[in-house]
Each structure stands twice: as C-alpha cells, then as structure tokens.
Amino acid sequence: MSDKQHTKESLSESLQQVISLLEKHKLVENLVHKQGVPSHDLAKQDLVELLVHRQNLSELQKKLDALHPADVAHILEALPLEDRLNLWELVKADRDGEILLEVADSVRQSLIADMDSQELLAAAEQLDADELADLAPDLPKDVLQDLMDSLDAHNRERLQSTLSYPEDAVGAHMDFDIVTIREDITLEVALRYLRRLGTLPELTDKLFVVDRNDILQGVLPLKRMVVSDLEANVVDVMAADSVKFHPQDIIDEAAQAFERYDLVTAPVVDANNKLVGRITVDAVMDFIRDESESDMLSMAGLRDEEDFFASVWKSVQNRWAWLAINLMTAILASRVIGLFEGSIEKIVALAALMPIVAGIGGNSGNQTTTMIVRGLALGQISAHNMQSLIKKEMGVALLNGLLWGSVLGLIAYALYSNYQLGLVMMSAMTLNLLLAAVMGVVIPLRMHKSGRDPAVGTSVLITAVTDSGGFFIFLGLATIFLI
Amino acid sequence: MSDKQHTKESLSESLQQVISLLEKHKLVENLVHKQGVPSHDLAKQDLVELLVHRQNLSELQKKLDALHPADVAHILEALPLEDRLNLWELVKADRDGEILLEVADSVRQSLIADMDSQELLAAAEQLDADELADLAPDLPKDVLQDLMDSLDAHNRERLQSTLSYPEDAVGAHMDFDIVTIREDITLEVALRYLRRLGTLPELTDKLFVVDRNDILQGVLPLKRMVVSDLEANVVDVMAADSVKFHPQDIIDEAAQAFERYDLVTAPVVDANNKLVGRITVDAVMDFIRDESESDMLSMAGLRDEEDFFASVWKSVQNRWAWLAINLMTAILASRVIGLFEGSIEKIVALAALMPIVAGIGGNSGNQTTTMIVRGLALGQISAHNMQSLIKKEMGVALLNGLLWGSVLGLIAYALYSNYQLGLVMMSAMTLNLLLAAVMGVVIPLRMHKSGRDPAVGTSVLITAVTDSGGFFIFLGLATIFLI
Numbered sequence: 001m002s003d004k005q006h007t008k009e010s011l012s013e014s015l016q017q018v019i020s021l022l023e024k025h026k027l028v029e030n031l032v033h034k035q036g037v038p039s040h041d042l043a044k045q046d047l048v049e050l051l052v053h054r055q056n057l058s059e060l061q062k063k064l065d066a067l068h069p070a071d072v073a074h075i076l077e078a079l080p081l082e083d084r085l086n087l088w089e090l091v092k093a094d095r096d097g098e099i100l101l102e103v104a105d106s107v108r109q110s111l112i113a114d115m116d117s118q119e120l121l122a123a124a125e126q127l128d129a130d131e132l133a134d135l136a137p138d139l140p141k142d143v144l145q146d147l148m149d150s151l152d153a154h155n156r157e158r159l160q161s162t163l164s165y166p167e168d169a170v171g172a173h174m175d176f177d178i179v180t181i182r183e184d185i186t187l188e189v190a191l192r193y194l195r196r197l198g199t200l201p202e203l204t205d206k207l208f209v210v211d212r213n214d215i216l217q218g219v220l221p222l223k224r225m226v227v228s229d230l231e232a233n234v235v236d237v238m239a240a241d242s243v244k245f246h247p248q249d250i251i252d253e254a255a256q257a258f259e260r261y262d263l264v265t266a267p268v269v270d271a272n273n274k275l276v277g278r279i280t281v282d283a284v285m286d287f288i289r290d291e292s293e294s295d296m297l298s299m300a301g302l303r304d305e306e307d308f309f310a311s312v313w314k315s316v317q318n319r320w321a322w323l324a325i326n327l328m329t330a331i332l333a334s335r336v337i338g339l340f341e342g343s344i345e346k347i348v349a350l351a352a353l354m355p356i357v358a359g360i361g362g363n364s365g366n367q368t369t370t371m372i373v374r375g376l377a378l379g380q381i382s383a384h385n386m387q388s389l390i391k392k393e394m395g396v397a398l399l400n401g402l403l404w405g406s407v408l409g410l411i412a413y414a415l416y417s418n419y420q421l422g423l424v425m426m427s428a429m430t431l432n433l434l435l436a437a438v439m440g441v442v443i444p445l446r447m448h449k450s451g452r453d454p455a456v457g458t459s460v461l462i463t464a465v466t467d468s469g470g471f472f473i474f475l476g477l478a479t480i481f482l483i
Numbered sequence: 484m485s486d487k488q489h490t491k492e493s494l495s496e497s498l499q500q501v502i503s504l505l506e507k508h509k510l511v512e513n514l515v516h517k518q519g520v521p522s523h524d525l526a527k528q529d530l531v532e533l534l535v536h537r538q539n540l541s542e543l544q545k546k547l548d549a550l551h552p553a554d555v556a557h558i559l560e561a562l563p564l565e566d567r568l569n570l571w572e573l574v575k576a577d578r579d580g581e582i583l584l585e586v587a588d589s590v591r592q593s594l595i596a597d598m599d600s601q602e603l604l605a606a607a608e609q610l611d612a613d614e615l616a617d618l619a620p621d622l623p624k625d626v627l628q629d630l631m632d633s634l635d636a637h638n639r640e641r642l643q644s645t646l647s648y649p650e651d652a653v654g655a656h657m658d659f660d661i662v663t664i665r666e667d668i669t670l671e672v673a674l675r676y677l678r679r680l681g682t683l684p685e686l687t688d689k690l691f692v693v694d695r696n697d698i699l700q701g702v703l704p705l706k707r708m709v710v711s712d713l714e715a716n717v718v719d720v721m722a723a724d725s726v727k728f729h730p731q732d733i734i735d736e737a738a739q740a741f742e743r744y745d746l747v748t749a750p751v752v753d754a755n756n757k758l759v760g761r762i763t764v765d766a767v768m769d770f771i772r773d774e775s776e777s778d779m780l781s782m783a784g785l786r787d788e789e790d791f792f793a794s795v796w797k798s799v800q801n802r803w804a805w806l807a808i809n810l811m812t813a814i815l816a817s818r819v820i821g822l823f824e825g826s827i828e829k830i831v832a833l834a835a836l837m838p839i840v841a842g843i844g845g846n847s848g849n850q851t852t853t854m855i856v857r858g859l860a861l862g863q864i865s866a867h868n869m870q871s872l873i874k875k876e877m878g879v880a881l882l883n884g885l886l887w888g889s890v891l892g893l894i895a896y897a898l899y900s901n902y903q904l905g906l907v908m909m910s911a912m913t914l915n916l917l918l919a920a921v922m923g924v925v926i927p928l929r930m931h932k933s934g935r936d937p938a939v940g941t942s943v944l945i946t947a948v949t950d951s952g953g954f955f956i957f958l959g960l961a962t963i964f965l966i
Binding site: 068197198205224228261281288293297302306313319322327337341351352354378396408 | 554
C-alpha cells in the first residue's frame with residue numbers, strides 16, 4: 001500500500017474513482033438487462049461492452065483490496081443504498097468483519113441486512129471479543145447465539161463481560177490486547193520475551209506489569225524501556241503510579257483523563273486491582289466524536305445518527321418524536337394567545353409584535369443553556385457556584401432587555417405611533433429575558449441533578465417556556481395597560 | 484504523586500478541598516482587614532486565627548504543588564475570578580507556564596491580565612517553541628517581542644514558522660519533539676543511541692528515519708523496534724509508507740486520518756519531504772474537542788467560549804451580535820405579519836395559529852440542516868448526491884406536512900369550528916415544511932461552497948426563512964381563501 005492512499009485528498013479521489021467505476025458497471029448491467037437475453041446471444045458490440053464491464057469490475061475490486069478498511073467504510077457511507085450494496089458484494093469476504101467495525105451504525109445496519117447468517121458468522125469469526133461486542137447489538141439474535149457457541153470459553157466470557165456494561169462505562173469500550181510481564185525480570189529478559197512474541201498489538205505504548213495473580217503492579221512504557229539500562233529490573237523502571245480505570249467508570253471521565261494526562265493506553269482493573277483489559281486513545285476518541293455528534297443531533301431534535309441514504313420513511317421515524325413534542329408546545333403557546341384574542345381584536349398590532357418578544361427570549365435562553373450544559377460537561381459547575389451563575393445571567397438578561405427592549409420599543413412607537421405600546425414592548429422584552437435567564441440555568445441543572453443528560457431536550461423546554469411565557473407577558477401587559 | 488490524584492473522583496475532591504481552604508483563607512483575611520490594625524496589635528484570639536490561617540495557606544500550597552498542571556488548570560477554571568486570582572498567586576512561579584498552556588483561552592486571559600511583564604517572561608521561558616506559539620496570541624505585544632529577542636535563532640525560527648500558519652492548519656498545531664535516526668544503522672546501534680539520550684519526549688511512539696539532509700525515509704515504531712532482531716538494519720524494520728502531513732494541510736483532515744488509522748504521532752514534512760516537525764494525537768484531540776465545542780457554541784449564537792465567571796458586561800458583548808441579528812429577522816417576520824393586519828382583524832384566530840406554522844417549520848429545517856452540516860464535515864456529501872438529498876428531504880417534509888398538518892387542521896377545526904381554516908392550516912404547514920426542507924439543504928451547501936463554515940449562522944438563516952415564510956404562507960392562504 002502506498003502512502004498516498006493514506007491522505008485525505010486521495011480518499012476523496014478514491015471515492016470519485018469508485019463512483020465512476022460503479023457508474024460504468026451499472027451502465028453495462030442495464031444494457032444486458034434491457035436486452036433480456038443470455039450473454040452468449042449478445043451481438044458483437046455488446047460482447048465488447050461486456051468485456052469492458054468485466055475489466056471495470058476487476059479494476060474496482062483491485063482498488064477496493066488496496067484500500068484501508070476505514071477508507072472502504074467511508075466510501076460505503078457516502079454511497080446511496082443501491083450502489084452501496086453493489087460495492088459491498090465486491091468486498092472480499094475476509095475483510096467484511098473489519099469493515100463492518102468501521103462503518104457508522106446506521107450504515108452497518110443496511111449492510112448487515114444484506115448478508116445471510118452464513119456470511120455474518122464468517123465475518124464475525126475474524127474478530128476479537130471486544131470487536132464482536134461492538135458489532136453484537138446490530139447482529140440478528142440467532143447469529144449472535146451461534147457466534148457465542150462458536151467461541152472458546154475464554155473469549156465467550158470476555159464478550160459477555162463487555163456486553164454486560166452500559167454503553168457509557170469503560171468496560172463497554174475496553175479491549176483485551178494486553179501484553180503483560182513480571183516485575184522481577186531484567187529489561188533484557190523482557191525484550192527477549194517481546195522478540196519471541198514477534199508483534200505487539202496496535203497502539204501498544206506500554207507493557208502491563210502484573211504478579212502471578214494478574215494483580216497490576218505498574219506499567220512499563222516502551223519509550224522508557226528503550227532508553228533504560230538492559231541490566232535494570234522491570235520493577236525499577238516501571239511507573240507504579242499510572243492512571244488506571246475500573247470497568248464501571250464513566251467513559252466520559254476516562255476521556256477527560258486521557259486528554260489531561262496525554263494517554264495512549266491505560267490499564268483497566270477490577271476491585272482487587274486485577275488487570276482485566278485496557279482502554280485506548282482510539283476508543284476514547286471515537287467516544288468523544290460520537291458524543292459530540294449525538295449532542296449536536298439531539299440539540300436539533302434528531303433521535304439518532306441518520307444514514308443519508310435511508311428511506312424517507314426511516315427518516316420520518318427518526319424525526320417525528322421531536323416534531324410531535326414541538327407541536328404540543330406550539331399548541332400550548334397558541335392557546336396562550338387564544339386567551340387574549342379580545343385584546344388582539346382591539347389592537348391588531350399586538351399580533352405583529354408578539355413573535356419578536358417570544359423569539360428573542362428563546363434565543364437568549366438557549367445561549368444561557370448552552371453555557372450551562374458545557375460547564376456541567378466539564379465539571380466546572382457545582383452547587384458551589386450556581387447562585388453566582390443565576391445572578392450573572394440575570395444581570396446579562398437585564399442589560400440585554402433594557403438595551404434591545406428600548407430599541408424595539410422605539411421601533412414599535414415608530415410603526416404604530418403609540419408610546420404606551422412601546423413601553424409595554426420594552427417591559428415585556430426585559431421580563432421575558434429574565435425568565436429565559438432563570439430557566440436557562442435552572443432547567444439544565446435540574447436535569448443534571450436527576451441524572452439525565454442536560455443536552456437532550458433542554459432546548460425544547462426553554463423554547464416552550466419563553467414562547468408561552470413571552471406571549472403571556474406581552475399580551476397580559478398590553479391587556480392591563482392598553483385596553 | 485500518588486495515582487489517586489490522577490482519577491476524576493479525586494479531581495473534584497481536590498477542587499472541594501481547595502475551595503474550602505480558600506474559604507478559610509478569606510475568612511481570616513477579612514478579620515485582619517476589618518480590624519485594620521497591624522498584626523502585632525492583634526488580640527490573642529486573633530493571633531491564633533492568624534496562625535491557623537498560615538497553616539491553611541501552607542496546606543493549600545502543598546496541595547497545589549502535588550497536583551498535575553492540567554488539574555490545577557481545571558480548578559482555576561472552576562473558581563470565580565477573585566478566588567481564581569488568589570489561588571494563582573499561590574502557584575509556584577516555575578509552574579506558571581505549563582498551567583497557562585492547560586487552561587481555557589478565556590480563563591488564560593484573566594490570569595495573564597493579573598501578571599506583570601516580568602512574571603510573564605519568566606513563565607514563557609520555561610516553554611518550547613510550539614508551546615509558546617499556543618500562548619502567543621494572548622500575550623501583550625511588548626512581552627512577545629521581548630520573548631522573541633530572548634530566544635536563540637533556531638527556536639525563534641520555529642516559533643515564527645508555527646505562528647505563520649492559520650489556526651486550522653497542521654503547521655499551527657505541530658511540535659518539534661522529534662527523535663530522528665539514520666536508516667543504515669542496526670537496531671542495536673539505534674538502541675544504544677536512545678539510551679544515551681536518556682529520555683524520550685512525551686507521546687513518542689516512533690522514531691523518524693531521515694537521511695543526512697533531514698529528508699524523511701520512513702518511521703520506526705517503538706513497538707516494532709522492541710520485537711525485532713537487534714542485528715537488523717533500521718531500513719529493513721522501518722515502515723516506509725507511513726502517514727505524513729504537510730504544515731499547510733487542514734488540521735480537520737489530519738484529525739480524520741488520526742481516527743481512521745489509529746495514529747499516536749505522525750511526521751510533518753515540507754514540499755521536499757524534509758522533516759519539519761510532528762503532530763500528536765493529543766493536539767488532534769484538543770482540536771476535535773475545541774471544534775465540537777465551538778460548533779455547539781456558535782449554533783447557540785455565542786461568539787466565543789465564555790469564562791463562566793466573566794463580568795456581565797463581557798458576556799453581553801459575547802452574545803449581543805447574535806441577538807441583534809435575531810432581532811432583525813424577528814422584525815422582518817413581524818413586518819410580514821403587519822401586511823396581513825386586515826385579515827387578522829377579521830379572523831383573530833389567525834394570530835393564535837400562525838406561530839405554530841412558523842415554529843414547526845423552523846424545527847424541521849434545523850433537523851435537515853444538522854444532517855447536512857454533519858455530512859459536509861464527514862466529507863460524505865458532494866455534488867454527486869446533492870440532488871438525491873433534496874429529493875429525500877422533500878419527501879420527508881411532504882410526509883410530515885400531511886401528517887402533522889392534518890392533526891393541526893383537525894385541532895384548528897375543533898377549536899374554531901371552521902373547516903376551511905383547518906384546510907388552510909394543513910396546506911400552510913405542508914408548504915412551509917417543503918420550504919424548510921429545500922432551504923435546509925441549500926443554505927449549508929451554498930455556505931460550504933463559498934468556503935464558509937456551514938455550522939455558523941445556518942440556524943439563524945433557516946429560522947428567518949421559515950418564520951417569515953411561514954407567516955406569509957399561512958396568512959396569505961387565509962387571506963385568499965377565508966377573507
């Protein structure tokens with residue numbers, strides 16, 4: 001494999017090449033299909049095309065074989081369903097497993113749906129226990145059962161233990177590619193042992209030092225090993241105070257530790273300090289990326305990562321829940337307006353002005369909430385500083401309310417030559433921004449306290465409060481002072 | 484340092500301990516201050532308190548000295564300004580530099596503002612060229628100049644070159660902690676050389692193999708080095724086809740390559756393949772985290788990462804631009820409503836129903852946009868599949884419009900016993916969702932094409948279109964069919 005194929009430019013180039021080869025492939029397929037005759041009856045010209053077709057196909061296959069599994073995964077993700085499945089059939093069976101691991105969840109489902117049990121079992125058998133655990137949720141139940149039966153006791157136990165941890169625990173993301181040594185040998189002996197092993201697992205940056213009961217004694221970074229005296233004992237060179245995790249630790253906290261201490265791998269130990277696996281920067285980066293994506297998606301009201309080429313019906317399902325909730329909050333806001341229909345009938349300008357008050361409140365509330373959600377995620381917000389946060393946000397809201405409220409009040413006055421309307425506008429704006437500030441702090445903190453993810457749904461709640469609240473405040477004040 | 488201090492539990496514990504020690508510290512400070520007398524005049528009881536105070540202070544200092552710089556940074560970030568600066572004074576001067584590197588930008592500014600030129604220079608002198616480059620944008624101009632003058636030619640050149648790349652280029656994030664060897668030596672000689680070095684830089688997972696002109700020949704992973712025959716030559720063990728980057732490469736693409744190929748470090752080379760530095764997984768993770776945060780912040784209309792304990796005035800400045808833009812779009816929507824005041828006067832129910840049509844359109848448009856922005860970021864969307872995306876999104880919009888439009892139409896009918904109003908409601912809803920779908924695809928793609936970040940501002944634009952559009956469609960249809 002040349003190094004060119006590792007760079008991003010050539011990844012999009014590869015994608016373009018695959019697409020054009022697929023296009024040619026389809027063209028000829030259509031031709032054969034349209035004629036509706038077996039290939040030996042084809043006219044001479046068609047035979048030529050068929051040969052070209054075969055050539056294209058073998059070129060495509062060669063191209064695919066040369067690509068890194070992650071790159072094949074990327075190309076599969078970028079193709080519409082039909083092309084994707086065509087390409088998937090061209091992938092060599094012995095690469096199915098590693099590629100399935102790399103594709104996005106939604107795309108993986110579309111590929112698995114296209115495979116029979118036999119193919120799935122064959123693909124799965126090339127994988128380690130921790131990789132199988134990643135794949136397991138997407139496999140049909142009977143395939144998973146067959147797979148369990150085909151594993152030896154040791155690997156079955158590993159797979160079951162990995163599957164037993166919740167998605168946000170370190171245990172669900174650890175792997176078992178650990179190389180262990182004893183502390184009472186010299187580095188020279190250790191190096192001889194490594195040379196006998198021949199290769200070390202991906203991302204190995206340290207060896208784990210254990211006693212004969214697999215109790216972790218420390219870690220021996222390779223970069224320390226290669227600069228140390230060969231006569232030295234492992235125990236004198238190893239780091240005894242390394243960062244380590246328990247399988248039930250929250251992966252998000254492990255991710256923060258990886259970032260803070262610049263880790264590549266770290267040991268995972270049970271309550272007795274017995275080494276059970278390791279966690280790698282790779283797993284942690286995947287987690288960070290997934291988490292930030294799912295935050296972004298859920299902020300926009302998408303339940304799940306969506307396959308770009310999923311059917312319309314699947315997309316509707318992914319989005320309907322949020323739209324339904326929004327419909328309900330919108331109806332609530334609409335009923336609040338309904339309370340004041342009498343006032344609107346008398347001063348129709350209220351109808352034109354009220355969405356401004358509601359809208360700015362929603363924006364301001366979402367600004368506050370975003371800050372708070374971030375502070376919670378970073379562990380920078382606690383009971384200790386909640387009060388000062390509310391005070392500060394109310395200060396910001398008051399200033400913004402007076403500033404933008406005055407601007408709006410003047411605009412309302414200019415449009416409708418009614419200074420009282422301007423004053424009502426300014427007051428309503430300020431009050432709604434204060435409401436947004438308080439709710440913007442309180443809602444995410446409450447959700448966090450009750451153990452829920454404050455990134456999910458907070459925005460809907462804030463907008464519901466500031467919409468209904470904004471209409472109520474503005475129309476209520478107008479009814480009191482203008483009618 | 485015990486390993487306990489590396490875990491997250493003890494980080495929040497440390498934070499609590501520091502906070503309570505600071506509280507005690509402040510209590511006694513206040514006491515002394517209130518009395519307004521020099522300490523030798525203090526009553527006996529006060530003297531005791533003063534002694535306790537001194538003891539607290541030394542305890543606090545000991546605690547700080549034992550903490551990892553990243554942990555001190557975390558604690559500084561979580562403290563209100565006054566406490567933060569009190570604590571900052573207690574940090575040993577020789578740790579200032581490494582801690583400044585770890586704190587968030589906004590907090591760093593507050594710390595630097597509290598230091599004089601002398602202190603800043605002393606802190607900066609402990610840092611490498613690549614670390615200085617991180618700090619440089621926050622340093623006062625004269626300090627930066629003094630610093631440049633104090634560097635030797637080699638490091639000054641490195642600092643200048645790092646500063647010369649834009650923030651999103653690999654060159655701005657690379658470091659110079661590279662260990663190079665020649666390809667024509669045996670591993671045994673290479674290991675002897677490493678042992679002479681004594682230590683290797685953080686995150687060293689591979690050596691860079693260069694010729695005498697520093698032209699990169701390949702990389703030698705440590706994990707391959709320790710399992711290979713000592714008699715073998717470097718050239719036979721190294722990987723010649725390693726992933727490498729150029730300083731002007733986009734860091735986001737490097738980040739994707741790091742994730743795809745599970746890299747820890749990678750060489751950075753110039754156009755002649757000459758080794759100029761390296762990029763580490765650490766720098767890449769920082770970038771991913773920053774990027775996802777700034778996406779999240781800009782989606783909510785915050786210009787910048789905000790210090791939780793910044794002044795109200797600073798926060799107002801950070802947020803005002805977005806609020807002003809929203810105000811303008813809200814006024815536009817309000818003027819659209821103003822066009823139809825006559826219709827609203829006749830059927831006041833329109834005022835209560837119109838925000839529903841606008842609101843659902845905004846939500847649906849933002850769902851579409853979020854998908855597209857993500858696809859663009861992952862490189863999965865291109866001209867090749869844009870048409871199929873628009874078609875699909877319009878399908879989703881049509882289905883949702885008919886579904887939720889019917890529900891809403893029925894509700895409108897139930898509330899106002901006017902079946903025509905129900906039909907107008909359903910049609911307006913469907914049309915506004917279709918508008919949202921088209922704009923949700925077109926706006927981010929246009930922004931991407933014109934070279935701007937589609938995550939920034941897209942949401943405002945979509946909401947502006949669906950608000951004004953929704954009001955116009957609904958009130959327009961009502962005016963045509965109901966008035």
